[in-house]
Amino acid sequence: MAEYKGVLVLAEAADDKLSTATVELIGCGRKLADDLSEDLHTILLGNGITNLAQLAISFGADRVYTIHNPLLKDYVNGSYTQAMEGAAKQIMPRIILIGHTAIGRDLAPSLAFRLGTTATTDCIELAIEPNSRQLLQTRPVYGGNALATFTSDCYPQIATVRAKAYPPAEPDTSRQGEVIAIDAKLEPPKVKFLERVYQVEEGIRLEDAAVVVAGGRGIGSADGFKQLEELANLFNGAVGATRPPCDNGWIASSAQIGLTGKIVAPDLYLAVAISGSSQHTSGCSGAKNIVAINKDPEANIFRAAHYGIVGDWKKVLPAFTERIKDLISGKP
Amino acid sequence: MNTIVCTKQIIDPEAPPSSFKIDTVANKVVPPADILPVLDPYSEYAVEAALKLKDIHGGQVTVISLGAGLLREIIKKPLAMGADELVLLEDESFTNGDSWSTAYALAAAIRKIGDYGLILCGRQSADCDAGQVGSGIAEFLGLPVITLARQIDISDGSARVERVTTDGYEVIETPLPAVITVSNEIGEPRYPTIRGIMASKKTEPTIWQPTDIGLEPSQVGVAGRRCQVVRLFQPERECSCQIIDGDTPEEVAVNLVERLRQEKLL
Numbered sequence: 001m002a003e004y005k006g007v008l009v010l011a012e013a014a015d016d017k018l019s020t021a022t023v024e025l026i027g028c029g030r031k032l033a034d035d036l037s038e039d040l041h042t043i044l045l046g047n048g049i050t051n052l053a054q055l056a057i058s059f060g061a062d063r064v065y066t067i068h069n070p071l072l073k074d075y076v077n078g079s080y081t082q083a084m085e086g087a088a089k090q091i092m093p094r095i096i097l098i099g100h101t102a103i104g105r106d107l108a109p110s111l112a113f114r115l116g117t118t119a120t121t122d123c124i125e126l127a128i129e130p131n132s133r134q135l136l137q138t139r140p141v142y143g144g145n146a147l148a149t150f151t152s153d154c155y156p157q158i159a160t161v162r163a164k165a166y167p168p169a170e171p172d173t174s175r176q177g178e179v180i181a182i183d184a185k186l187e188p189p190k191v192k193f194l195e196r197v198y199q200v201e202e203g204i205r206l207e208d209a210a211v212v213v214a215g216g217r218g219i220g221s222a223d224g225f226k227q228l229e230e231l232a233n234l235f236n237g238a239v240g241a242t243r244p245p246c247d248n249g250w251i252a253s254s255a256q257i258g259l260t261g262k263i264v265a266p267d268l269y270l271a272v273a274i275s276g277s278s279q280h281t282s283g284c285s286g287a288k289n290i291v292a293i294n295k296d297p298e299a300n301i302f303r304a305a306h307y308g309i310v311g312d313w314k315k316v317l318p319a320f321t322e323r324i325k326d327l328i329s330g331k332p
Numbered sequence: 333m334n335t336i337v338c339t340k341q342i343i344d345p346e347a348p349p350s351s352f353k354i355d356t357v358a359n360k361v362v363p364p365a366d367i368l369p370v371l372d373p374y375s376e377y378a379v380e381a382a383l384k385l386k387d388i389h390g391g392q393v394t395v396i397s398l399g400a401g402l403l404r405e406i407i408k409k410p411l412a413m414g415a416d417e418l419v420l421l422e423d424e425s426f427t428n429g430d431s432w433s434t435a436y437a438l439a440a441a442i443r444k445i446g447d448y449g450l451i452l453c454g455r456q457s458a459d460c461d462a463g464q465v466g467s468g469i470a471e472f473l474g475l476p477v478i479t480l481a482r483q484i485d486i487s488d489g490s491a492r493v494e495r496v497t498t499d500g501y502e503v504i505e506t507p508l509p510a511v512i513t514v515s516n517e518i519g520e521p522r523y524p525t526i527r528g529i530m531a532s533k534k535t536e537p538t539i540w541q542p543t544d545i546g547l548e549p550s551q552v553g554v555a556g557r558r559c560q561v562v563r564l565f566q567p568e569r570e571c572s573c574q575i576i577d578g579d580t581p582e583e584v585a586v587n588l589v590e591r592l593r594q595e596k597l598l
Binding site for chain 1: 459516561592
């Protein structure tokens with residue numbers, strides 16, 4: 001039997017750089033590779049990706065594989081699965097790490113089923129079992145009520161990793177590595193990519209904001225969210241939401257925070273009229289400080305919050321906003 | 333065009349967190365005794381997507397579920413919403429599977445049903461949240477897959493799908509048959525009508541065991557797993573919440589600002 005060795009990280013590009021998720025993934029993969037005393041590989045798919053290879057090496061990759069192919073310009077499941085299937089069979093990695101991104105959550109299961117192995121999605125912790133050298137993959141289940149650790153004796157072991165689960169790798173431009181181009185013959189995909197539509201709110205990105213003001217079902221209307229926006233703007237922060245406000249159209253669905261939305265880890269998270277389902281708190285539990293305003297003292301959000309106010313947000317929030325305005329304008 | 337929808341009965345995800353218990357020896361969740369299971373909310377979005385297409389294009393909607401001891405009043409909900417047929421892979425051997433063995437059994441059942449243009453699943457189930465079964469079915473059947481659909485339009489043997497991404501959506505076109513997993517952005521599932529509920533009472537599900545779909549019990553459920561659960565546990569919450577008080581909402585708000593300033597958070 002051929003031997004599976006090393007850790008392979010699938011890199012994603014963002015604005016001609018490696019995405020933040022990729023830099024975190026390389027950091028995580030480096031640690032696992034060191035624990036195994038094996039190599040860390042990174043793979044780049046697409047067009048015009050050569051300059052990213054050196055970047056991946058500086059973050060910790062020993063070897064970077066590239067697949068240049070016009071069919072990989074935009075993400076399409078069929079082409080990416082085929083390219084990664086070929087690469088996995090050639091590189092024979094023990095572990096494949098993919099970001100739990102729009103691409104990763106689509107690609108990883110297809111790739112695993114194609115290779116006859118398993119994938120564990122949305123992992124928050126990965127470790128090597130010292131005896132079996134298998135990958136222990138821990139992820140939230142039951143809407144975040146529980147954590148489960150999975151392993152498998154099928155190879156390669158594939159995991160998608162949640163954003164911000166690992167700190168980004170530190171670059172070291174003196175690092176040396178090898179760049180290898182893989183020649184992939186891809187069939188034209190059955191599925192056609194037509195266009196990408198951005199629905200991004202103006203202002204700072206939710207994932208990058210140091211302060212997030214988030215609202216739940218109790219906000220009640222789009223007008224209510226305008227009040228949250230006013231407060232968020234004072235902090236140069238961003239507005240988030242649980243799922244019901246997005247489903248009701250009070251705010252764009254790109255503002256959704258939680259298991260099926262975005263994962264945020266700001267310095268300050270203001271949860272306004274949010275009951276605190278595990279679904280939602282799994283998206284914000286990385287926040288350094290959570291402040292909850294809810295009229296129900298039994299609301300689950302108070303179990304996740306550091307500071308709490310039991311009261312009607314419609315009365316508390318305007319007063320809070322006014323006080324912040326006073327401070328900004330220099331009033332004592 | 334006929335559509336097949338895969339659905340799942342799960343422990344109510346909206347049940348209070350205090351009712352959530354784990355058997356740490358068996359690594360399994362202990363279903364709360366006094367709270368009924370529900371149809372997985374993401375399954376309902378998939379059913380809704382199928383019924384939206386049926387409203388426009390007609391055709392049969394067949395629903396499949398897998399498990400053992402499935403509660404009829406729950407698992408029949410898609411029929412009450414307007415689906416036409418229900419197939420249950422119902423046998424103890426189907427239970428405690430992983431994404432692999434579940435997708436394998438569902439794919440075998442879909443092959444047996446045969447006449448379909450579209451297969452729909454929820455984007456994930458609200459218990460395991462893995463989001464893999466749809467992709468697995470597609471691989472086993474050799475079909476294209478599109479995940480996280482927020483809009484599906486069918487014409488001339490192909491589907492045009494809007495797929496949710498982090499910052500918006502992308503538009504993808506696939507020939508049919510194909511597998512599509514449905515996200516909550518598709519729109520609220522319809523309520524069962526009185527007529528639907530009456531009809532669903534009269535419709536008996538077709539029940540298949542592994543041999544009915546050409547499989548051995550050793551290929552499905554727990555026996556067919558490719559990944560193992562090492563440990564299932566509840567995360568410890570170290571947080572203790574400090575409640576900010578005051579006589580009026582205004583005072584509470586000012587006190588909160590003061591406290592956050594003391595902690596250098598503002």
